[in-house]
Amino acid sequence: MLRRLVLPVLTLLFLAATLPTPTTAVAASGSTYGNARLDQWSWLTTHNSYADEGALPPRNQSRNISQQLDDGVRGLMLDTYDVSVNPDDPYVDLMMCHSTAACFESFRGGLGRVVDFLQANEDEVVTIFLENYASRETLTQAFTDVLTAKHAQNLLFSPTKYDIDKRNWPLLRTMVADNRRLVVFQDKWADDVPVRSSSDGRLMYTWSHTVETLYDYDGRPNGCASRNGNPVGQNPMPGTSLTPLFTMNQFDSSVLNPEAKAPGDNGASLKKRIDNDCRPAAGRNPNFVAVNFYQHSDTAGVTPLSVVAELNRNAYIYPPHPALWTVNSAKQYVGQTHETYASNRCMVRGEEFSDGQGGLVTQRVCANPAPSSHQWTATKPSYDGKGFYWIKAGNGSCLTVPYNNGTPPGVGTQMFWWPCETRWSSGSQLWNVIPVDQLGGVRAYYFVNQWTGKCLTLDPATTGAKAGKVTQAACPTR
Structure with missing residues (x-):
């Protein structure tokens, strides 16, 4: 439904690009994403998405992965470990854990829920970031098992199909049309890891495709320091035409009670940090806004989900239309x-x-x-x-x-x-x-x-x- 926007009083000799961006936009019919590429959209992302209940504290979320996806979360940060099920049994399972002593659930179960969501919501794209401590064989076998069982072998994103190093990220609507809607990064191996069940699908190497801020936001009122040596403003990635995806971490991983800290991180300070620090430092909006307890905020009307929605309203890329x-x-x-x-x-x-x-x-x-x-x-x-x-x-x-x-x-x-x-x-x-x-x-x-x-x-x-x-x-x- 069209909502009228009241612009500031201006004396205009002619319309130019200086007119303010609207807080509500009318969009052309078609895809949810218009003509935006993967690097031109923003997603709410949860830190330690699996850490919702059980195991040992601290928890970082209070809702499980399925609930998070239903609420609008589209980026998941998961820590994966090889864990022996029984000391007398050679079988090793892939688990999501804080450490091998604090495991929450099987990775296959979590991945299965993501695939279920994508199959039920055919316009959606979900990204998984793996902080991986498991073996290559265990990790790829888990993906093979789940994708095969769900008849989703081609759901995994393929960097080679789209030739991203030369052509940059594809349009999101192209990914939707091709059903390549599960984007996965791993931080352990410096190559893109193939998955047997997924023709040319890959688990992409995080640091060849992304930039991000430090994990410990620590409540600082300003700053957008980069993590792992890749400046957040780097664009393109060296030797490529690829715009790195930008993750802004808005949480403090060192506190003993993340839930008590989350409201202060997720309200006005989140919006202020994007506007005053991270957008200027990167030259663009963050693609992934990562938080703890995403439903909490200390500011009425401002949540991580509303902040991300505003980023996308203002970044929507409009297809050609005769009313433009x-x-x-x-x-x-x-x-x-x-x-x-x-x-x-x-x-x-x-x-x-x-x-x-x-x-x-x-x-x-x-x-x-x-x-x-x-x-x-x-x-x-x-x-x-x-x-x-x-x-x-x-x-x-x-x-x-x-x-x-x-x-x-x-x-x-x-x-x-x-x-x-x-x-x-x-x-x-x-x-x-x-x-x-x-x-x-x-x-x-x-x-x-x-x-x-x-x-x-x-x-x-x-x-x-x-x-x-x-x-x-x-x-x-x-």
Whole structure:
């Protein structure tokens, strides 16, 4: 559902990339992730995800892996050990433990629940980070057993399939379409470990693909120190075109009571550390925000899950859509089609009506240099527009939805340019301006009419015409 955004009062000579990012965005229809790559999204991640009950304290979570996934957690940190089931039995099981003396449960059980979740939620991606103390044989056999038993042999991510060192991470929607939605890192061997049951699936070496902060956040009010020698701002990884995935650890692993410490780590200080320290240090948002007791916070309305959701709202990469417009330095509004970001169709002040008052708004091939008829500005109206804008043509007229005898017109109605109404607020001339990001970091905009609630839209059916239509259509929903 579209929610209106009230932008700050600005005197705009023309729209540019300086408009603030919205706190709520309208998204194009399609994948949950738009056109975002794996490295352009953020996930809530739990530290020692298995440590929810039993074994020895301290616990780091109070909900089991299945509950965590249901709640929105998408990154899991698991410690794996070879453990003898019986001193007189040669069989060794792979367990999730703090140490061999403090084991919680079998890794096969935990991995099985992750696979179950992914099979029941076909648009989701889950990442596992293994702090691994087990043998290569034990670890790969556990993956083989679970993936085979669940008929999920191709679920494991394949770095070779996507040639990530040369081509960077794939689009998330591509991973979803290919069903390569289980991403696993291991920190023990400096190669990507193949799993027998998974054709070209690999357990990727953590330090060839990721950067992260120190484990012990320790409640420091600032700082984003890196762990293991890889600077958090490193991009790309040496000798590759790969953007490393960035993990921000927001927990103190040395405290005896992690649950008592978690609320202070998970509220306002988490958001502040991302905004003031880790985003500036890395040059981008963290991909994995790792915490203890993720449901706890000391700040009303702020939790690790809400913080991550906000990161993704502001980082959503929008596919091409005819209701998206870019604005160039020549004050031209450049429309798009479903097929391409590279449209060269501009919104133009078209033919004047016979009575000499107003005229049609059309689309034409963008001109260079841009004549006055190709130029538009977004400005505050002369009265209080409640955060909405006039979109004014080069001759001072306003972009207008036809009045239609007071009945809001429907989809496909062609826009007018018309004298700006200065005596009172006229919703047919007021537009909500919503900035969004597209593939490649391009800034674009939705323009939503106050009266009709519909979006300014380039008509794809007439983009081949000398003077095509600029209309209104239902705004896409995310």
